Amino acid sequence: MEIFWFIPTHGDGRYLGTSEGTRPVNYSYCKQIAQAADTLGYSGVLLPTGKSCEDAWIAASMLAPVTEKLKFLVAVRPGLTSPTLSARMAATFDRFSKGRLLVNVVAGGDPVELAGDGLFLNHDDRYELTDEFLSIWREALNGSDVDFDGNYLNVKGGEVLYPPVQKPYPPLYFGGSSSAAMNVASNHVDVYLTWGESPEKVKEKIETMKNKAAKKGRTLRFGIRLHVIVRKTEEEAWKSAEELIEHVDEETIQSAQKAFAKMDSEGQKRMIELHKGDRSDLEVSPNLWAGVGLVRGGAGTALVGDAETVAERMKEYADLGIDTFILSGYPHLEEAYRTAELLFPRLPLNHHHDENERTFISPFGGVAANKESFEKQTTNMSK
Secondary structure, X not given: OEEEEEOOOOOEEOOOOOOOOEEOOOHHHHHHHHHHHHHHOOOEEEOOOOOOOOOHHHHHHHHHHHOOOOEEEEEEOEOXXXXXXXXXXXXXXXXXXXXXXXXXXXXXXXXXXXXXXXXOOOHHHHHHHHHHHHHHHHHHHOOOOEEEEXXXXXXXXXXXXXXXXXXXXXXXXXXXXOHHHHHHHHHHOOEEEEEOOOHHHHHHHHHHHHHHHXXXXXXXXXXXXXXXXXXXXXXXXXXXXXXXXOOOOHHHHHHHHHHHHOOOOHHHHHHHHHHOOOOOOOEEEOOEEOHXXXXXXXXXXXXXXXXXXXXXXXXXXXXXOEEEEEEEOOOHHHHHHHHHHHHHHHOOOOOOOOOOOOOEEOOOOOEEXXXXXXXXXXXXXXO
């Protein structure tokens, strides 16, 4: 199991739907979160993309030098950049970061925002373009000279001179719930992502994608994008969930839902369907809470509960085939620590413990150098 965290380049705070308790996005704060995730043992971080966010590639490039092992899941945007230029960017980042790039393929789901960036294709056409983009991107990073004549993209003599560290290229992650999106995923990607739905619905998606990929002689890994509200007790966790949306009023919900309804993303439609803008019954599956999606686009559900319960829910997803969990919580700095402290000891994680770390806590509140020192101090105190 791999656990990723999230860099909130669109803003952060203690509450949703209000300016109270908000934190400005700046390099210092993003660096704090990235370094915390790196130190705590998260496998990587997701950087969001879109006009409301700081640019993901620039942010990741600034954060890579101040971290050591952390991987960065950064978006490529078919239709907004050329495939060969994106391939060269990926190769450079991967080399300079010593193999710490993961690539998130984002076709986009908001026609208004896409129009602002000069892309005017409808939903299915965007995914046809994405299929062409990834065909070129993958071939170029494989070291081939690319000649491609498509319906949307044309390349003559495209190439990447300096290869990436990861072979054949940095892994491709991709989320999309429509038939058009799933077809692209089955053709190209390494890790198929879903937003947080019930285990039953996630199982259906996984089975569909396994079958589609198998018909093309491919296999996929699977990941899930969730928020998390984990506390020592169930009562504390659900109280924190309610506090997160305590400033959200009906006008704010309706305004947000109206904006989301204009999107042509099938995944966003599925998120809306979980709650329909009604805050009266937000637990859509045991410990799966849809309150975040009342006012936040994209991933709109959170696992809520005590550490044992949340860990068990995650293991239920793992049993279905999910091996990558991309988590987040508000505010992201404190919740990165809380999530690691409460959940990591209860999960079969894919990271290695540093045997040189000092893990013994002295009775004075500091970190003792070794067990012998700790025992000696304890003995002296008892005399």
